[in-house]
Amino acid sequence: MTYEDICFERCSFDGADLSRTVVLGGAVTDSTMVRTVLRDVLVAGARWERVDLTGAKLPHFAAERTLFRDVTFPALSRVEFTGCTFEGCRFTGRLRDVRFLGRVHPSVLRNVTFLSDDFKYAEFDGTEFDGVRFPEGDALIVVPRAFRAVAELAGRLSTERRDEVGRALRRFLSEQSLRPGLSDTAGWVAGRRDFESEELAGFAARMIGAAWEQVSSSSL
Secondary structure (H helix, E strand, O other): OEEEOOEEEOOEOOOOEOOOOEEEOOEEEEEEOOOOEOOOOEEEOOEEEEEEOOOOEOOOOEEEOOEEEOOEEOOEEEEEEEOOEEEOOEEOOOEEEEEEEOOOOOEEEEOOEEOOOOEEEEEEEOEEEEOOEOOOOOOEEEEOOOHHHHHHHHHHHHHHOOOHHHHHHHHHHHHHHOOOOOOOOEEEEEEHHHOOOHHHHHHHHHHHHHHHHHHHHHOO
16 A cells, blocks of 8 residues: 555554555654554655654564654664654664665764664664764664774774684674675664673674774774
């Protein structure tokens, strides 16, 4: 089903199955999509404001050139946002294979809060960070941009360790930086729990942090 230039205001889509819906233009405002199924949905050139997606299922959800303002997102898996702007949004659950792309059209995360520290394969490619808040603590390793350069440098820095921990980190960095579609400008976030051991996670955080400091200072 396709909706084109239609505005939904104060609507409840709670529990509905909207799989494979295409939304072109229009807006959704002051509405709820609690536990809504949004599998294989495409949203393009639209505006979503004050929408509650708590518990919604969004596998293979894609959005292009869309404004999300004050939207509450659930856990996300295999989701892609291209050229989208997020203002005052809350991401409440884990992120698995989620891409925020800003290569062709601007992508901005402004005053956005991530409440979960469960990230795996979260990519921020050409996306501007403005007032982005991640959970407190050291559970996440965040590289706002230029991850490929950071990974390359971190790999070189890690040669201070020739043991299995050092080799494991270099394998991890190589796998991550060679992921298909990753551009030179991409940012990157990973959880420490994704590493095989706490020792490896701590070493990764130290090497990636040192590399990010060097890369970011050299690009100023």
